[in-house]
Amino acid sequence: MPKDTFFNLPLDKRELITSVAVDEFARHSYSHASINRIVGNSGIAKGSFYQYFEDKQDLFFYILQKMAAEKITYLTPLIQNVSELDFFELLRQIHKAALKFAMEYPQYAAIGSHLLKDRESKIYRETISTNFSGGMEFYRALLEDAIKRGQVRQDIDVQMLAYFITLINNSMVEYYTEYVSDQFDETMLASIDQFINFIEHGLSASKTD
Amino acid sequence: MPKDTFFNLPLDKRELITSVAVDEFARHSYSHASINRIVGNSGIAKGSFYQYFEDKQDLFFYILQKMAAEKITYLTPLIQNVSELDFFELLRQIHKAALKFAMEYPQYAAIGSHLLKDRESKIYRETISTNFSGGMEFYRALLEDAIKRGQVRQDIDVQMLAYFITLINNSMVEYYTEYVSDQFDETMLASIDQFINFIEHGLSASKTD
DNA sequence: GCTTTATGTGACCTGGTGGTCACAATTAGA
DNA sequence: TCTAATTGTGACCACCAGGTCACATAAAGC
Secondary structure, three states: OOOHHHHHOOHHHHHHHHHHHHHHHHHOOOOOOOHHHHHHHHOOOHHHHHHHOOOHHHHHHHHHHHHHHHHHHHHHHHOOOOOOOOHHHHHHHHHHHHHHHHHHOHHHHHHHHHHHHOOOOHHHHHOHHHHHHHHHHHHHHHHHHHHHOOOEOOOOOHHHHHHHHHHHHHHHHHHHHHHHOOOOOHHHHHHHHHHHHHHHHOOEOOOOO | OOOHHHHHOOHHHHHHHHHHHHHHHHHOOOOOOOHHHHHHHHOOOHHHHHHHOOOHHHHHHHHHHHHHHHHHHHHHHHOOOOOOOOHHHHHHHHHHHHHHHHHHOHHHHHHHHHHHHOOOOHHHHHOHHHHHHHHHHHHHHHHHHHHHOOOEOOOOOHHHHHHHHHHHHHHHHHHHHHHHOOOOOHHHHHHHHHHHHHHHHOOEOOOOO
């Protein structure tokens, strides 16, 4: 947690520091992000920084926390009727919402992306390992439920599929920004439909609907 | 390319340095790998290192090249009858071979894994960008061919699927070593079958075979 | 044996990192 | 207004990175 000194700061200064830091962690992974650049771009002294934050990790966790909070408030209304929806329709909603968030807050998406790649670093273990496993557990529960409801075949390896769905969900953003578009538009919606359709029916030509 | 001095070295010394370097790049990404650790673990002087290699990148590329060569000689006989096989059977063969290689050469697998995550770094651009796009292009061609042959439905986004197949192919190793086993065994073969079956038919319960 | 060429070596350089600290400036309280 | 507490500051620290270089050692040619 940042020190009191930080929260006593005038709002605009606090927001400046925060946004500069977000930018830094979006451009560079945790280990490559530089406190020197952050203080430089914020126009504050190095010493001041350490009056606001305990250390680099303190700042990083603060931003992650802020990011998680904003994502939750953003996503919650977009994902409706979780229990009522068909599994594949729900999956569609989730991917749509996640992509929309990523397009609207590309810096947050970048931070998340770095974090996923930084695995096996200490930082990862102390933060996202929980969340990623959490994500996996979420899809795992979803899959098991869908199997019970007869929407998903019961002969699949739930854990493996949960892993890949989590993975792909996280990689979608990169795919879109790299190959398709960096705006949330009709094309993107169509691609999501395509993708969910693949998850549902596979690639095989033999039994297409 | 390493300097002549390196190739004039007695074989055992050359192999020692190489294996220490492979180990270092397996443990750490390119930017985090340390020349100091390499020379330390090899028992050679820093100055000697720079008589063998131009710089860090020179060593890294040398190892990548060695790795690629070994992978090719390893995989080639394992993937047979490329043009004759059914698309999904071919995919199965590829995944099987790739996994087997990764299990047999876990350090190479780790290096590759770091590299994929290091994207947008200079190193990535100058090395794997070719190979990854190459990988994508490979699957893309495979998919298009399979569509022509009527094995894969024609209403899919080839590029997107090629991207995800490449991605998943590269992530499989991590999944297995993390959640299943670090030996190539029957369980693994079964999982591969499961996975290919998913790619082929999807998750839907409605039209299972 | 002597000379020249090829190797080996580690102190040293520059430049970066995260983090500290004695001190200056400001603000708050009385 | 004088004092005490809070906040701002940048030189500085220890450490590590990749890379260099003058010099020591060894091998090769004659």
